[in-house]
Amino acid sequence: MTPVSIVGPDGGEIALQGPTRLRILEDGSTTAHRLGIAEITIAPHVAGPPQHRHGRHDEGFYVVAGTARFTVGEETYEAPAGTLVMIPPGAPHTFANESDEPVVLLNTFTPDLYVQYFRDLREMVASGAEPTAGQIAGVMARYATEPATTYSAGPDTLPGLGPPEERR
Numbered sequence: 001m002t003p004v005s006i007v008g009p010d011g012g013e014i015a016l017q018g019p020t021r022l023r024i025l026e027d028g029s030t031t032a033h034r035l036g037i038a039e040i041t042i043a044p045h046v047a048g049p050p051q052h053r054h055g056r057h058d059e060g061f062y063v064v065a066g067t068a069r070f071t072v073g074e075e076t077y078e079a080p081a082g083t084l085v086m087i088p089p090g091a092p093h094t095f096a097n098e099s100d101e102p103v104v105l106l107n108t109f110t111p112d113l114y115v116q117y118f119r120d121l122r123e124m125v126a127s128g129a130e131p132t133a134g135q136i137a138g139v140m141a142r143y144a145t146e147p148a149t150t151y152s153a154g155p156d157t158l159p160g161l162g163p164p165e166e167r168r
Contacts, residue, residue, distance in 0.1 A: 002029075002030055002032075003030075004030075005026060005029075005030040007025045007026070011025075012024055012025045012039070013027070015038070015118035015119055015121070015122045016118060016121065016122060016125075019042070019043040019046040020040065020041070020042050020043070020046060020048070021040070021041045021042075022038050022039070022040050022107075022118055023038060023039045023040075023041075024036070024037075024038050024115055024118065024119075025037040025038060025039055026112075027112060027115045028111065028112025028115060031112065033111050033112045033113075034110060034111055034112070035108060035109070035110050035111070035112060036108070036109040036110075036111070036112030036113075036114065036115035037106065037107065037108050037109075038106075038107040038109075038115070038118070039064075039104065039105070039106060039107070040061075040103075040104070040105040040107050041102055041103070041104050041105075042066075042068070042095075042096070042097040042102065042103040042104075042105070043097065043102055044097060044099060044100050044101060044102060045097065045098065045099075045100075046096065046097050047096045048094045048095040048096045048097075049094055050094060050133075050147055050148075051071065051073075051092045051093060051094045051147070051148040051151075052092065052093070052094070052140065052145055052146060052147050052148050053089075053090050053091060053092045053093070053145065053146060053148045054087070054089050054090075054114065054143075054144060054145045055089055055090065055144035055145065055146070056089060056111075056113055056143075056144035057089060057109050057110055057111055057112075057113045057114055057144070058086065058087065058088055058089060058108075058109075058110045059086075059087040059093075059107065059108065059109055059114070060084065060085070060086045060087070060106075060107065060108035060110075061079070061084070061085040061086075061087075061095065061105045061106070061107055061108075062083070062084050062085075062105065062106040062108075063079045063080060063081050063082065063083045063084075063085075063103065063104075063105055064081060064104040064105065064106055065081050065101075065102065065103065065104040066080075066081060066097065066099060066101045066102055066103035066104060067079065067080045067081070067097075067099050067101075067103065068083075068085075068095050068096070068097060068103045068105060069095065069096045069097070069098050070085050070093065070094070070095050071093065071094050071095070071096075072087070072091055072092065072093045073091070073092050073093075073148075073151035074151050092148030092150075092151050093148075113143050113144065114143050114145065116142075116143065117139060117140065117142070117143045117145065120139045120142070121136070121139060124136075124139065133147075
């Protein structure tokens with residue numbers, strides 16, 4: 001039997017530090033890799049990653065504190081504390097904190113595939129050189145993720161998902 005996992009307020013694994021801090025709470029080892037969970041804390045006035053899309057996992061964001069701004073394709077949503085945002089595979093998305101207060105998000109990955117991306121990114125940053133966009137895209141590709149450059153149905157849209165307006 002897999003032991004119960006309890007992660008306290010000072011526990012977990014810090015994968016990213018700085019204006020955006022990411023703490024891995026569940027790396028999939030307790031859930032047979034069905035679910036990964038992270039806590040993301042974003043400092044005021046910090047942009048998130050460029051829009052990107054995941055090919056093999058759903059991503060969820062529960063806003064614990066503050067108000068996050070989510071951009072999904074060409075649409076923008078304000079998400080105050082208490083809001084849940086679920087991003088299906090193939091949907092281009094990003095998030096940011098445009099407010100004067102920190103934002104805290106509970107982030108889920110089903111399955112846990114993307115947790116290792118943050119560990120790999122941490123190692124790139126720890127090497128001392130600022131990672132280039134191309135290097136980051138290379139790491140993303142290992143986890144079925146790519147930068148999003150178009151936002152409607154087209155050649156780079158994953159089959160079966162349809163245009164963004166049909167994903168709501």
